Amino acid sequence: xxGRIDHIGIAVEDLDAALALYEGRFAMAxxxxxxxxxxxxxxxxxxxxxxxxxxxxxxxxxxxxxxFLARKGPGIHHVAYQVPDIDAALAALQEAGxxxxxxxxxxxxxxxxxxxxxxxxTGAVLTELVEPAGAHDEPRR
Amino acid sequence: xxGRIDHIGIAVEDLDAALALYEGRFAMAxxxxxxxxxxxxxxxxxxxxxxxxxxxxxxxxxxxxxxFLARKGPGIHHVAYQVPDIDAALAALQEAGxxxxxxxxxxxxxxxxxxxxxxxxTGAVLTELVEPAGAHDEPRR
Numbered sequence: 001x002x003g004r005i006d007h008i009g010i011a012v013e014d015l016d017a018a019l020a021l022y023e024g025r026f027a028m029a030x031x032x033x034x035x036x037x038x039x040x041x042x043x044x045x046x047x048x049x050x051x052x053x054x055x056x057x058x059x060x061x062x063x064x065x066x067x068f069l070a071r072k073g074p075g076i077h078h079v080a081y082q083v084p085d086i087d088a089a090l091a092a093l094q095e096a097g098x099x100x101x102x103x104x105x106x107x108x109x110x111x112x113x114x115x116x117x118x119x120x121x122t123g124a125v126l127t128e129l130v131e132p133a134g135a136h137d138e139p140r141r
Numbered sequence: 142x143x144g145r146i147d148h149i150g151i152a153v154e155d156l157d158a159a160l161a162l163y164e165g166r167f168a169m170a171x172x173x174x175x176x177x178x179x180x181x182x183x184x185x186x187x188x189x190x191x192x193x194x195x196x197x198x199x200x201x202x203x204x205x206x207x208x209f210l211a212r213k214g215p216g217i218h219h220v221a222y223q224v225p226d227i228d229a230a231l232a233a234l235q236e237a238g239x240x241x242x243x244x245x246x247x248x249x250x251x252x253x254x255x256x257x258x259x260x261x262x263t264g265a266v267l268t269e270l271v272e273p274a275g276a277h278d279e280p281r282r
Binding site: 001002003004005008010012017018021025026027028048049050051072073074075076078079081093096098122123124125 | 142143144145146149151153158159166168169190192213214215216219220234237239260263264265266
């Protein structure tokens with residue numbers, strides 16, 4: 001059901017300091033940067049072969065990542081696994097009784113389709129499913 | 142310097158419950174299981190293509206993962222990146238002034254060589270470097 005790790009999401013307070021570490025010292029290549037108002041974050045993707053590190057800076061305190069920072073401080077926020085067909089994967093997990101944050105997939109960054117499982121159902125690990133853009137070529141309505 | 146994500150390490154209180162989730166519901170294949178007395182953990186590796194999920198159950202409260210669980214509860218404990226030459230990678234980071242937990246690489250599970258960077262130097266993200274077994278064929282003394 002699950003393919004590779006798509007990315008780990010890291011909550012940061014200071015994006016410039018984080019980029020100095022990941023891009024500067026660790027020499028990871030930045031491939032994407034976007035402000036996602038709807039999710040209340042500025043996100044930067046760094047490439048590690050087919051995997052990514054996603055740095056997440058909250059746009060305010062009353063956002064999911066802002067509340068995470070206030071509660072736990074900076075650190076690893078979530079892990080995302082690739083799935084070839086997110087509709088099928090999410091439906092199978094829901095049918096097995098798994099609690100999810102997203103009832104249906106929504107659009108993530110770079111045209112991917114994503115859905116979060118609920119940490120209460122995953123041992124407190126915020127877990128995201130990602131169907132990369134172009135992975136699923138059937139028409140969508 | 143860094144290759145793919147080798148694994149994410151997840152701290153768990155109940156290994157059987159975690160395996161029911163990752164092996165059972167998520168259908169990840171278990172590839173390795175080892176009690177590492179020296180590090181105070183029982184570790185299980187699950188495969189996701191070339192990436193892995195590493196479940197970590199502490200052998201007692203006075204172990205690094207036991208203290209993590211007491212302080213933060215279950216969840217993502219660390220991220221590990223593959224490097225082709227851990228001696229060179231660790232030396233370069235130390236020369237750049239980065240604080241590390243391990244001054245020199247040590248043996249990890251499955252014959253890998255590993256070293257941890259200090260979370261104080263990495264935005265509170267416990268970060269591991271992994272040179273997989275066989276990745277570096279020069280003689281070692």
